[in-house]
Amino acid sequence: MNEDRLTRAALHAFAELNRPLFEGELRTLVDLPSVSSDPERIRDIRLCAEAAVDLFLRHGGSAELLETSGNPLVLGRFDADPGFPTVTVYNHLDVQPANEPEWTTNPFHMEIQGDTYLGRGTTDDKGPALTAFFGALAAREAQVPLNIHFLWELEEEIGSPSFREGLERNREALRTSAVIVSDTIWITRGRPSTPAGLRGLAGFRLTLETARHDLHSGVVGGAARNPLAELITAVADMLDGPTGRVKIPHFYREVVPPSGKERREWDRSGFTVEQFKQDHHLLTLRTDRARKVMKRVWARPTMEVHGVVGGYTGPGIKTAVPARAEVKMSCRLVPGMDVETTLNRIRKFLASHHPDVEFHAEHGLAPFMGRVTGPCAEAVKAAYAFGFGIPCCFTREGGSIGAVSTMEEVLGCQVSFLGLSLPSHGYHAPNENYDWEQAAGGMAAFSHFFMTMSSTL
Amino acid sequence: MNEDRLTRAALHAFAELNRPLFEGELRTLVDLPSVSSDPERIRDIRLCAEAAVDLFLRHGGSAELLETSGNPLVLGRFDADPGFPTVTVYNHLDVQPANEPEWTTNPFHMEIQGDTYLGRGTTDDKGPALTAFFGALAAREAQVPLNIHFLWELEEEIGSPSFREGLERNREALRTSAVIVSDTIWITRGRPSTPAGLRGLAGFRLTLETARHDLHSGVVGGAARNPLAELITAVADMLDGPTGRVKIPHFYREVVPPSGKERREWDRSGFTVEQFKQDHHLLTLRTDRARKVMKRVWARPTMEVHGVVGGYTGPGIKTAVPARAEVKMSCRLVPGMDVETTLNRIRKFLASHHPDVEFHAEHGLAPFMGRVTGPCAEAVKAAYAFGFGIPCCFTREGGSIGAVSTMEEVLGCQVSFLGLSLPSHGYHAPNENYDWEQAAGGMAAFSHFFMTMSSTL
Numbered sequence: 001m002n003e004d005r006l007t008r009a010a011l012h013a014f015a016e017l018n019r020p021l022f023e024g025e026l027r028t029l030v031d032l033p034s035v036s037s038d039p040e041r042i043r044d045i046r047l048c049a050e051a052a053v054d055l056f057l058r059h060g061g062s063a064e065l066l067e068t069s070g071n072p073l074v075l076g077r078f079d080a081d082p083g084f085p086t087v088t089v090y091n092h093l094d095v096q097p098a099n100e101p102e103w104t105t106n107p108f109h110m111e112i113q114g115d116t117y118l119g120r121g122t123t124d125d126k127g128p129a130l131t132a133f134f135g136a137l138a139a140r141e142a143q144v145p146l147n148i149h150f151l152w153e154l155e156e157e158i159g160s161p162s163f164r165e166g167l168e169r170n171r172e173a174l175r176t177s178a179v180i181v182s183d184t185i186w187i188t189r190g191r192p193s194t195p196a197g198l199r200g201l202a203g204f205r206l207t208l209e210t211a212r213h214d215l216h217s218g219v220v221g222g223a224a225r226n227p228l229a230e231l232i233t234a235v236a237d238m239l240d241g242p243t244g245r246v247k248i249p250h251f252y253r254e255v256v257p258p259s260g261k262e263r264r265e266w267d268r269s270g271f272t273v274e275q276f277k278q279d280h281h282l283l284t285l286r287t288d289r290a291r292k293v294m295k296r297v298w299a300r301p302t303m304e305v306h307g308v309v310g311g312y313t314g315p316g317i318k319t320a321v322p323a324r325a326e327v328k329m330s331c332r333l334v335p336g337m338d339v340e341t342t343l344n345r346i347r348k349f350l351a352s353h354h355p356d357v358e359f360h361a362e363h364g365l366a367p368f369m370g371r372v373t374g375p376c377a378e379a380v381k382a383a384y385a386f387g388f389g390i391p392c393c394f395t396r397e398g399g400s401i402g403a404v405s406t407m408e409e410v411l412g413c414q415v416s417f418l419g420l421s422l423p424s425h426g427y428h429a430p431n432e433n434y435d436w437e438q439a440a441g442g443m444a445a446f447s448h449f450f451m452t453m454s455s456t457l
Numbered sequence: 458m459n460e461d462r463l464t465r466a467a468l469h470a471f472a473e474l475n476r477p478l479f480e481g482e483l484r485t486l487v488d489l490p491s492v493s494s495d496p497e498r499i500r501d502i503r504l505c506a507e508a509a510v511d512l513f514l515r516h517g518g519s520a521e522l523l524e525t526s527g528n529p530l531v532l533g534r535f536d537a538d539p540g541f542p543t544v545t546v547y548n549h550l551d552v553q554p555a556n557e558p559e560w561t562t563n564p565f566h567m568e569i570q571g572d573t574y575l576g577r578g579t580t581d582d583k584g585p586a587l588t589a590f591f592g593a594l595a596a597r598e599a600q601v602p603l604n605i606h607f608l609w610e611l612e613e614e615i616g617s618p619s620f621r622e623g624l625e626r627n628r629e630a631l632r633t634s635a636v637i638v639s640d641t642i643w644i645t646r647g648r649p650s651t652p653a654g655l656r657g658l659a660g661f662r663l664t665l666e667t668a669r670h671d672l673h674s675g676v677v678g679g680a681a682r683n684p685l686a687e688l689i690t691a692v693a694d695m696l697d698g699p700t701g702r703v704k705i706p707h708f709y710r711e712v713v714p715p716s717g718k719e720r721r722e723w724d725r726s727g728f729t730v731e732q733f734k735q736d737h738h739l740l741t742l743r744t745d746r747a748r749k750v751m752k753r754v755w756a757r758p759t760m761e762v763h764g765v766v767g768g769y770t771g772p773g774i775k776t777a778v779p780a781r782a783e784v785k786m787s788c789r790l791v792p793g794m795d796v797e798t799t800l801n802r803i804r805k806f807l808a809s810h811h812p813d814v815e816f817h818a819e820h821g822l823a824p825f826m827g828r829v830t831g832p833c834a835e836a837v838k839a840a841y842a843f844g845f846g847i848p849c850c851f852t853r854e855g856g857s858i859g860a861v862s863t864m865e866e867v868l869g870c871q872v873s874f875l876g877l878s879l880p881s882h883g884y885h886a887p888n889e890n891y892d893w894e895q896a897a898g899g900m901a902a903f904s905h906f907f908m909t910m911s912s913t914l
Contacts, residue, residue, distance in 0.1 A: 037771070037773050037775065038771070038772065039772065096775065097769075097771060097775060099769075099771065100670060102669075102670045158773070199675060201675075201776065203774045203776065204774075205774060209740065210739065210740055211737065211738050211739045211740055212738030212739075213557060213559045213738055213886055213887050213888075214557055214885075214886060214887070215737050215738075215739070215885070215886060216856060216884045216885035216886065217759065217761045217763070217787065217789060218656060218658075218789060218854070218855045218856025218857055218884075219642060219737065219754070219855050219856055219884055219885075220733075220737050220739065220754060220855070221754065221759040221761055221789050221855060222701060222743075222753035222754050222757050222758075222759045222789065222855070223733075223742050223743055223744065223749075223750040223753040224737070224739055224742060225741055225742065225743055226698065226701070226761055226762055228698075228762040228763070228764070228765065229696055229701070229760075229761065229762045230698035230699050231698070232689045232693055232696075232698055232762060232765075233693050233696075233697060233698030233699060235686070235689050235693075236689055236690050236693030236694075237693075239689075239690075240690060241683065241685075241686035241687035241688070241689055241690030241691070242682070242687050242690060244679060244683070244686070276677075276680075280672050280676065280677050280681070281669030281670055281672075281780075282667070282668045282669075282672070282677065282681055283668055283669065284667050284682055284813075285680050285681060285682065286679075286680055286681070286682055287680065292680075293680040296679035296680040297676070297677060297678065297679050297680050300679050301679075302674065302678040302679045303686075304674045304678055304683055304686065304776070304778055305683055305685040305686045305689060305768070305779075306674070306685075306769050306774055306775055306777055306778075306779070307767070307769040307770045307774075307775070307779070308685065308689075308765035308767075308768070308770070309770045310764070310765070311762070311763045311764035311765070311785070312554075312556075312763050312764040312785060313764045313765070313766045313770075313785075314494070314495070314554060314556065315494065315496065316494050316615070316785075316819060317660045317661075317662060317763055317764075317785040317786070317787060317819050318553065318554060318763055318785070318885075319658065319660065319763060319787050319885075320763055320885055320886075321761055321763075322762075322763070322764070323738075328768070328769060328770075328773075328774040329774070330674065330774060330776050332674065332675060332678050332679070354699075356741075363774075397675070398675045398676050398677070398678060398679070399673060399675025399676055400675055423676070427673045427675075427676055428671075428672070428673035428676075428775075428776070428777055429670055429671060429673065429777075430670050430671070431670075
């Protein structure tokens with residue numbers, strides 16, 4: 001191992017030298033609209049996977065597609081020696097849709113504005129994936145005695161339906177000593193944080209059809225059932241909109257409140273309500289107390305309404321009674337809760353109170369509780385301190401990465417997090433972006449992480 | 458007056474002879490997409506008004522556009538002699554949008570399938586307008602001693618916002634002895650019915666914005682307010698979806714139940730629940746008892762949800778928290794109720810229970826209670842008996858024609874109805890249609906109506 005190549009100065013020089021290359025590779029990936037929820041993008045998903053394989057080959061690694069019954073997984077490798085330990089970096093290359101009218105640039109044509117990279121997937125999760133990739137290139141140049149593997153998924157945004165299958169089919173190729181996930185968000189710029197827990201997800205849709213086509217509310221209104229109105233009543237019976245309180249019996253039964261120790265760690269995370277509102281362009285919140293906001297986002301389950309389909313949505317009003325309606329919803333789950341148990345409680349409640357409403361389960365993701373001590377946790381702390389000059393604190397992540405618990409279970413190793421995204425990067429939002437400061441610091445942090453792990457494992 | 462030209466046989470021959478002409482004129486009007494709710498169709502509205510003026514000129518009448526601050530009114534005239542009485546026929550030439558995916562033909566390119574005319578506006582209300590027009594041509598050929606005027610509106614589907622202004626500005630030109638409206642629907646084919654009352658309308662929208670753009674429900678969910686969920690709770694507080702019961706205090710206060718006599722007339726109307734469901738492609742109703750259905754549709758007010766805007770409405774689910782949401786709603790009002798009173802009760806309820814929700818009043822239309830006795834009512838009965846071989850019964854119309862009470866008030870004369878549409882024609886629905894049987898019978902009925910009125914007035 002050539003430790004001279006792993007100093008802060010050397011890694012800074014490495015990042016600056018490779019910046020044009022990094023930006024070019026990021027553009028290649030971002031310009032491929034790998035929207036996994038859109039069946040029409042299946043070809044772009046495939047092109048994105050092939051571009052990823054090509055990336056590894058062009059940089060002297062090896063790579064293959066692990067086919068599943070859904071989208072493939074990309075397995076890229078920088079192998080040093082079979083005798084060395086292996087660390088696997090997990091990222092995903094599929095992205096959210098980008099249909100929001102607020103986009104100021106083409107979301108699938110990456111634009112560089114100074115140090116900022118604009119486009120769908122820049123921060124979630126193509127930018128962090130490439131940052132870890134360049135961190136591995138630096139570690140390889142320094143001859144760090146470690147095999148570094150990359151597992152890039154293409155179904156993360158739709159709940160990883162084929163991920164378990166892909167892992168189980170390829171246990172041998174995927175054998176690893178540890179997994180590091182880079183798909184999480186700090187609390188604020190300049191203060192790295194890493195999650196000790198993730199929320200899960202239980203998605204579902206409600207539908208109701210009462211006529212063959214939309215009707216005239218004068219002609220039939222009063223006698224005709226209104227499926228939008230009925231679904232609205234059903235949703236209101238499940239959820240108090242203003243407070244967010246879920247009314248499904250036993251919904252909160254398995255929720256474990258955070259410990260005093262954990263909450264004191266949160267207090268040191270740099271979280272402020274003002275910054276939270278500003279980062280997410282929030283005009284108003286359900287509470288303005290920081291501890292309550294953190295608890296609600298990190299340690300409490302939710303029920304959300306994501307969209308309502310049916311009837312007339314053009315300008316003004318059209319006085320039709322819709323023939324059918326659909327409500328798109330999901331719950332975030334906290335550690336202790338279970339996807340199936342939650343969906344069953346909702347299903348049962350609806351069957352008893354609104355038997356005509358059809359319930360359709362969508363993708364589910366188990367919540368995850370990680371470790372904040374041990375060699376991997378220490379390596380993460382050291383990596384952040386090295387790359388960004390300040391140690392990280394352990395908070396939680398309100399979002400869900402279903403792949404995490406699957407990897408822990410199928411690969412039988414610990415999963416840790418080395419996330420690089422910032423709240424202001426706009427995860428799942430219009431004008432999603434990533435930036436060079438996080439990329440350059442992240443490359444150094446990953447190089448350092450690989451170095452530490454090579455001597456720890 | 459040449460009564461030989463007003464026999465059933467003569468009018469039948471007149472209709473058959475003029476059928477190609479009628480179909481050509483109907484196609485001209487239907488192919489102009491005069492959607493009054495769509496600001497982008499303003500040019501088509503104007504073209505439609507000009508086509509109507511041209512129609513009168515080509516058939517030897519006179520016509521002019523009465524300009525308003527909104528869309529113009531078309532005033533067409535077949536004047537016989539200033540000493541004769543004048544009857545004015547009201548119709549409208551604007552139409553509903555036609556964005557429903559169920560259309561099997563181009564809604565703005567009229568298609569003739571046997572005796573059926575398919576296209577937006579064929580039955581609501583361009584077909585009945587032209588039927589009355591050809592009835593007037595027959596009356597003119599028979600030298601009926603009557604001036605026959607036509608008042609064709611182009612803002613009916615958006616609640617006639619400029620109609621009163623247009624009438625008040627042109628009182629002299631619009632002077633008339635009676636108004637006959639042809640924009641109502643029978644209960645069933647072969648059994649003419651005419652409304653003794655119309656429901657009114659009070660439209661409104663609710664909006665709420667809680668962030669600048671849509672957010673990631675993992676990152677902010679629980680603390681962030683969800684405007685869709687809040688509007689859903691607000692709507693559910695106002696309305697019980699399954700039953701349709703409105704929970705706004707005093708909402709039903711001015712509702713007058715129909716008399717026993719009126720309900721017995723309804724029982725003779727030919728109304729059946731099976732036919733009602735079949736005509737409107739209804740799969741299920743709030744009640745299956747005929748009297749209850751008639752009461753609900755004709756004599757009870759409603760609150761409907763027409764559409765919900767906000768969040769994600771594509772395939773599957775997208776776990777975003779929407780930044781803003783809108784619910785499009787309206788109430789149908791029955792005679793005795795008042796638009797402003799109703800809107801104020803809703804506004805007050807929301808201000809007290811959901812103060813952040815913004816309330817936007819949309820167009821309102823007063824309900825209308827007509828007369829079932831007197832010369833006009835008798836002329837209508839005789840016209841239906843002549844044109845269709847069976848006398849009409851007086852029912853009610855669940856829909857709203859705001860222009861009706863305005864004409865009664867501003868023109869100071871009685872307003873009656875001679876409608877020709879059938880439930881199966883699909884008012885405001887996809888695959889709207891009209892048919893030759895109604896058109897031919899309607900021409901005869903209108904000719905007879907003009908004849909009777911010429912001797913009555």
